Amino acid sequence: MSRKFMKGNDAIVVGALQAGCRAYYGYPITPASEIAHAASLHFPALGGTFIQAESEVAAINMVYGTAGMGIRTMTASSSPGFSLKQEGLSYIAGAELPCVVVNVSRGGPGLGNIAPEQADYFQVTKGGGHGNYRLIALAPNCAQEMCDLTVLAFDLADTYRNPVCILADGFTGQMMEPVTVPVARPVPFDHTSWCVRGDAATHRNLISSIYLESEDLERHNLKLDEKYRRIARDEVRFEEYQVEDADLIVVAFGIVSRIVYSTVDQARAQGLKVGLLRPITLWPFPSARLAELAARDVRFLSAELSTGQMVEDVRLAVEGRAPVHFYGRCGGMVPGSEELLAEYGKILEGGRS
Amino acid sequence: MNDSVQATAPFIEIDAELCKGCKLCIGVCPKGVIDISEKLNGSSYHPAYYLGRDCTGCALCFYACPEPAAIKVVKP
Amino acid sequence: MKITEKPVAFYPEFVRKSGPHKETTHYCPGCGHGNIHKMIAEAMVDLGINERTVFISPVGCSVFGYYYFDCGHMQAAHGRAPAVATGIKRANPEAIVISYQGDGDLAAIGTAETLHAANRGENITVFFVNNAIYGMTGGQMAPTTMIGQKTATTPRGRIESVHGNPIRVAEIIATLPAATYVERVAIGDSKHIMKARKAIRKALTNQVENRGYSFVEILSTCPTGWKMDGPDARDWLVEEMTKVFPLGVFKDESDHREGAWHRQVEPFDPAKRDAYLGAGEAEAKAEKLPLPAELHCKFAGFGGQGILTLGLFLAQVGMRAGLHASWIPSYGPEMRGGTANCSVNLSERRIGSPLVDKPNLLVVMNQPSLEAFAGDVVQGGTIIVDTSIVEKCPEYPGRRVVRIPATGIADEVGTPKVANVVLLGAICAATGAFPQAFVEQSLRETVKKKDLVDLNLAALRRGYEHVGDAG
Numbered sequence: 001m002s003r004k005f006m007k008g009n010d011a012i013v014v015g016a017l018q019a020g021c022r023a024y025y026g027y028p029i030t031p032a033s034e035i036a037h038a039a040s041l042h043f044p045a046l047g048g049t050f051i052q053a054e055s056e057v058a059a060i061n062m063v064y065g066t067a068g069m070g071i072r073t074m075t076a077s078s079s080p081g082f083s084l085k086q087e088g089l090s091y092i093a094g095a096e097l098p099c100v101v102v103n104v105s106r107g108g109p110g111l112g113n114i115a116p117e118q119a120d121y122f123q124v125t126k127g128g129g130h131g132n133y134r135l136i137a138l139a140p141n142c143a144q145e146m147c148d149l150t151v152l153a154f155d156l157a158d159t160y161r162n163p164v165c166i167l168a169d170g171f172t173g174q175m176m177e178p179v180t181v182p183v184a185r186p187v188p189f190d191h192t193s194w195c196v197r198g199d200a201a202t203h204r205n206l207i208s209s210i211y212l213e214s215e216d217l218e219r220h221n222l223k224l225d226e227k228y229r230r231i232a233r234d235e236v237r238f239e240e241y242q243v244e245d246a247d248l249i250v251v252a253f254g255i256v257s258r259i260v261y262s263t264v265d266q267a268r269a270q271g272l273k274v275g276l277l278r279p280i281t282l283w284p285f286p287s288a289r290l291a292e293l294a295a296r297d298v299r300f301l302s303a304e305l306s307t308g309q310m311v312e313d314v315r316l317a318v319e320g321r322a323p324v325h326f327y328g329r330c331g332g333m334v335p336g337s338e339e340l341l342a343e344y345g346k347i348l349e350g351g352r353s
Numbered sequence: 354m355n356d357s358v359q360a361t362a363p364f365i366e367i368d369a370e371l372c373k374g375c376k377l378c379i380g381v382c383p384k385g386v387i388d389i390s391e392k393l394n395g396s397s398y399h400p401a402y403y404l405g406r407d408c409t410g411c412a413l414c415f416y417a418c419p420e421p422a423a424i425k426v427v428k429p
Numbered sequence: 430m431k432i433t434e435k436p437v438a439f440y441p442e443f444v445r446k447s448g449p450h451k452e453t454t455h456y457c458p459g460c461g462h463g464n465i466h467k468m469i470a471e472a473m474v475d476l477g478i479n480e481r482t483v484f485i486s487p488v489g490c491s492v493f494g495y496y497y498f499d500c501g502h503m504q505a506a507h508g509r510a511p512a513v514a515t516g517i518k519r520a521n522p523e524a525i526v527i528s529y530q531g532d533g534d535l536a537a538i539g540t541a542e543t544l545h546a547a548n549r550g551e552n553i554t555v556f557f558v559n560n561a562i563y564g565m566t567g568g569q570m571a572p573t574t575m576i577g578q579k580t581a582t583t584p585r586g587r588i589e590s591v592h593g594n595p596i597r598v599a600e601i602i603a604t605l606p607a608a609t610y611v612e613r614v615a616i617g618d619s620k621h622i623m624k625a626r627k628a629i630r631k632a633l634t635n636q637v638e639n640r641g642y643s644f645v646e647i648l649s650t651c652p653t654g655w656k657m658d659g660p661d662a663r664d665w666l667v668e669e670m671t672k673v674f675p676l677g678v679f680k681d682e683s684d685h686r687e688g689a690w691h692r693q694v695e696p697f698d699p700a701k702r703d704a705y706l707g708a709g710e711a712e713a714k715a716e717k718l719p720l721p722a723e724l725h726c727k728f729a730g731f732g733g734q735g736i737l738t739l740g741l742f743l744a745q746v747g748m749r750a751g752l753h754a755s756w757i758p759s760y761g762p763e764m765r766g767g768t769a770n771c772s773v774n775l776s777e778r779r780i781g782s783p784l785v786d787k788p789n790l791l792v793v794m795n796q797p798s799l800e801a802f803a804g805d806v807v808q809g810g811t812i813i814v815d816t817s818i819v820e821k822c823p824e825y826p827g828r829r830v831v832r833i834p835a836t837g838i839a840d841e842v843g844t845p846k847v848a849n850v851v852l853l854g855a856i857c858a859a860t861g862a863f864p865q866a867f868v869e870q871s872l873r874e875t876v877k878k879k880d881l882v883d884l885n886l887a888a889l890r891r892g893y894e895h896v897g898d899a900g
Contacts (some may be wrong), residue, residue, distance in 0.1 A: 002710045005745050005754070014706060020697040021522050037657040046702055047695025049519045054510070054545035061509035062540070065516020068503045069524075071698075073470065073516070091506045155613050175757040175783050176741070178748045196501035198524020200480040208486075208504035212447055239633035255783075262781025336786045371452055375659035376458035381619045386606070396450065412433040415620045416626065419463025421497070422452055425536065426433040426576070 002181045008146040009034035009173040012102055012166065015150030016074055017042055020183040021100070023073040027060035027081060029168040030114040032104035035076040037108055043075065051346040056081040060088030067097035068207040069198070072154050076102035078170075079120050080111065080129075086241065089163055090129030093224075093339035094209025096194075098157035101135075102166040104173040107332050115332020116170030118254060121309035124167045125283040132221050135165040136235065138251040143177035144332040148279070151182055155278070158189040158248045158272030166281060169305065170253040171334075214294045237280035238289060241266070246275030248348055249293060251314050252303040253279050255334070258305055263344070272344050282310070295323040299347055301325045363410030363428040365403050372400035372422040378414035387414060390398060438473035439466075439497055446496040455493055459659025461625055461649030462491050464616045465558060469527070470498060472630040476637055482525040483517050485510045487539075489531035492543040494634035508539020511546030514553045522692050523875040526553040530733070532571040533563050536598050544597070547642050550607030550692040554632045557598060561653040561670060568654040574657045575673055577711035580654070595673050599646040607692070609641035611680040615648035617667035622677070631683070640683050646676055716749035720777055721861050722801035725785045727802050729770035730794025730815075735849035739792065740771040742853055746871045768798045769842075770886060775862070790860065792852055794818055794835070811857055813825040815848060818820045831859050831896060838891045854892020865893055 004070045006014070016024070034210065035223035043050040049066075051278050053059035061076045064152055066073035067080035068078050077085060082103040092099060105120045107113040124137045138149045151162040196205045197272060211217035239257075242264050243249050258276040267274035277293070290300070300322055311326040318324055327343050329335050357405045366380075367387070372394065378401050379387045386404045410428030418424045442451045456462050473479040479500045486494035488507035495502035502522075505513040510528040518526045528546075535543050535557050546553065562580055563569040569582040573595045577586040587595075603611040610632060616626035620714060625647055631642035648670050650662035703709050726743065730736035739754055747754035752775050759770040771787035789810040793799045796819050799812075806812055808827040816822060817836035825832060833855050839848040850872070857863050869886055876882050 002706075002708050003712055003747050003748070004707070005741075005756075007561045009715075017706065017710060020698075021698070022694070022697055023518065043830075046705060047693075049692075049694060049697075050548075051515065051519065054541050057509065058512040058515075058542050058545065061506065061512035062516035064505070064509070065503065065513040066520040067516075068513075069517060069520050071520045073520070073547070088505055088509070095504075117783050171757065171783065175755060176629075176744065177755050177780075177783075178753075181706045184697075184702040187697060188698055196483055196503055196517075198481045198483045198501055198521050198526070203480045203499070206445070206502045206504070208495065208502070210492065210504055258780075259784070261779075273580045312615070319438040334784060337782065361861045372459035373453070377459060377659045377663065378726055381622075387712075390587075396453075410431070411618045415743045416464065416467070417619065418454055419460055419467075420458060421439050421463065422435040425435075426431075428431040428433075428661065 003178050004181065005033055005176055006179050007174060007176050008140070008143045009104065009169060011039045011077065011143045011179045012148035012150050012180065013038035013042060014079065014181055015147035016100065016154070017046065017150040018182050018328040019072060019154035020153060020184065020187040021048070021072040021074050022046060023066045023071065024075070025051050025053050025055045025073070025078040026075050027053050029078045029081045031173050032076050032102065033107060034173070035102060036118060043162070056084035057087065060085040060092070061281060063099050064088055064092055064095070066198055067099040068095070070195030072187060074100040074102065076104065078104050078106045079108050082120060082123070086129035089135065090131050090133060091209050094131060094162050095137070096161040096205050097163070097207065098161050100153045100157055100166065101163055101170065104168045104227070107330065108171055114170065114334055116255060116305060116334070117330055117332065118169060118256065118305040119307070120167065121282065121304070121306060124165050125285070125313070134226060134231070134283055135163050136160070136231060137165045137167050139167050139280060139282050140172055141181045141254050141257045143175060143280065146172060147179050148182065148190035155268060156235065158187070160227060162227070162231070167254070169254045181219060181289050185250065207264065217222050232284040236279060236284045236286050236288070239278045239280060241276040243275035243277055243293065246298065247272055247273040248299045248301060249275045250275050250301045250303055250345055251276050251279065251290070251310065253282060253299040253310070256303050256305060259337065262339065263340045266337060267341055267344050270341065272348055274344050285313045285317065287313070290314060290317035291319065294318040299323045299325065301327060301343070301347060303340065304328045305334065306330055363408045363426070365408055365414060366425040366427070367401050367403055368423050369394050369400040369402065371398070371420055372398060373420060374398035374400055375419065376401065377417040377419070381383055381417040383411065383412045383413065384409060436467065436470040436474045438470040438479040438499055443496045444522045446493065453515050454497065455676050456490065457653045459650065459652040459662055460490070461560060461616045462558065462687050463623065463645070465609045465625070465647055465649065468626045468629045469556065471626070472633050472653045473498070473500065475630070476633055476634070478637060481523060483752060484527045485513055485529065487530040487534040489534050491529055491558065491567070494529055502599040505873060508534050508537070509542055510534065511542040511553070511555065512629070513540065514536070515546055515549070518553050519692060520694065521684050522694065523554065525633065528553055528555045530555065530557055530786070531564070532557070532559045532561065532573040536572040536596050544605070545643060547602050547608045548605045550609070550642045550690055552636055552641050553690065554636045554641055556629070556632070557644065557646040558649045559646055559674065560649040561595070561650050562654040564654050570725060573674070575615065575669060597674060599644065599679050602644050603617035607642060608644060608645040608680060609682045609686050610635055611675060612649065612678045613646040615671060615674050615676055615800050616650070617648070621667070632649070636685050639688045640686040646674070718863060718867065720752060720775060722789070723802055724773070724775040724790055724860065724862065725784050726773040726790040726792065727770060727788040727805070728773065728792045728815045729768045729798030729802055732769040734794045736794050737769055737771050737845065739849035739852055742849070742875065743856060744773045744775065745875060746868055749871050750863060750867065752777060752778045766881070768795065768801065770798065790856065792856060794848070796820065811859055813852060813859060815852065817848070831855060831893050833892070835892070838895065839888055842887045842891060843884050847885055850885050850888035855891040855896045858893045858896035859873055
């Protein structure tokens, strides 16, 4: 039976396997460890590689090595571990290597706790490491998407030769839901022109992010920038629910989008015209759609498990044409439907006065 | 270049333009048949040169030389 | 006739090198890197491996290794070359992987990667160029800088009590069982150089023959950093460095390990993966069963009572019935009063929040859970209580309370372990969620140990009966 009840973290591994990922390198950390558990079971069973690395730093550099061969590879971690991967991600982006990195984020800063937060938004969407680069960032909100967006992540990584991040949270990682296992398809990319496989066909290639001459490095940066613009133009993904006539559009991703989804109908039953816009790609951000929606008489609310990160992108998108509000919980606290409904009421009442 | 050397005797060729004048070849040559030139090369180094006789073709100078192509050893 | 000249594993011209001189290296006069490069290139030619070699350039003066060797190249972050090497070798065991690293790269910032690649016995070759100083960044102290040696960051000389001692990496690596071959050589006098040449060749041969991890530490010179000319630097290497870093073979298991460290990998086979994961298999044609009402459930009890599994059972039954279903365990601050709990949603519509803060069905298997969650149950909701465990169960106005001595019943059936299955029966009977036959079939498919199926079915039926009798 191809429909199975599974954890979001397990669904990521299923998606990776079916996308043709052949090597997993990682370091255990709650609440992402199930990904390593599943990978250690399944990758070797299918002739792939699993290594529990000595550190997050080593893991991302093992990814660099395999990705440099044009072979699909990944690592997964949670917030503190994801911070350690930033060096490697900068090199991977600089050398234009395709790979998938998963951040099942938890509470911070520092050691924080193991409860879910979305406070890695800045780190994931604005680069995270040094230099001019971007991660494509996907935000699943259910187990099926943990699987499907992982497949998409590998395709995007190969298409753009860029690292792709799955930014999940502790809830989407731990939650179990039915998942239809996608059918595996051959990987439709030939990287012979740039990769280094240790064979005659690729032995003249070089994987590097060093450009000693200023002119060369500027040219490289402009080339990357052009790529990021293409991605921003072509790869925006989002989902809407009841936004067409909404007086208040709530912008939320991941677990919060699930909670907000539940409240939309409840709000409407109370006479509050609320809608949901859920970014599926956090970078590129659905700025154009937000700008379009902002052209009419509407308010926005960014609801997050943080003290206010994505709200900055909402404001940038809206460019002052509509009021942008923020509601956040953090440390593992999650907004309940009643407190969100109360917040909607407050905002819309304020709008009328 | 080595017209005076008979084809039957071992010899070395030092490319003066590729030599950085570090003198390591001189120190390892068991026969003492390499010396440093008074002249500067295009990179402002005093290059080593072969005195033109008594080379045994041992190639120690080749391995002591850090430059890939500065020294060539021929042993007929 | 024998001609000894630039090995053909070097590019004819170093076109990647910036500046006008495309035939010389970027290294300073007298620098040891050039010698070592030459011997590596020569070995690559002799072993016929340059096309299958991936050379990893580190950070340090040899960062530009890719200028020179006619092979595949990856440039790695500072200290990470052994990890990158691992990622290459494990993905393609046929590649010959060279990790070429200086003392800062290998023995300071990359110590962890170095030790662990060796400890895993990666079938790679590591060349450790130890020149006791940081060359590229301008002559600072290295982990291998000698006591008393003056550098840009030890202007008074390296002092043991301040900076620690020069670290002997070869000796450390030699303690690791998985390492195959560990030798320290030098490029001092001619004898040293010829020994180094042999060691380099052996370290690469080992990899070609899959004999495992080889590590060659090469004492080298940095005339610029040491502020010496070429010959003086070689003399200092021979006279001073070899006292602190003795030359020799520290470990050699090469003879016993031919072929032993070849790690096979398979290409991606979509059909194999589909079969393994059951992708594309037809779904059992279960009719979509209607749900009398959406269920937003909380299950709570002590850990070990099977309360989380009960929630999972119910969610899986829902999935089999073609419903949307979610299960999420208590997580973070949601945990209350030392209880294990989980939230389950079943709906004919897409499920929003998987978290249940206002359940319409609460199932509790201990007193603290009842007290913690009963107040959250919505008006018209149902509370199912295992009265074998919960002693005090008051009335909750507006909620239906179903009392069932589930653990006691389970014990009668055979074992208290199936108390949760008794409760499953009670839930289905109390909510009218699923026909009994359907739940029984689901249980038959879910229970893995076939000899336990009857026990579980008996428990389920008793749960149904109890509620039916009461209701």
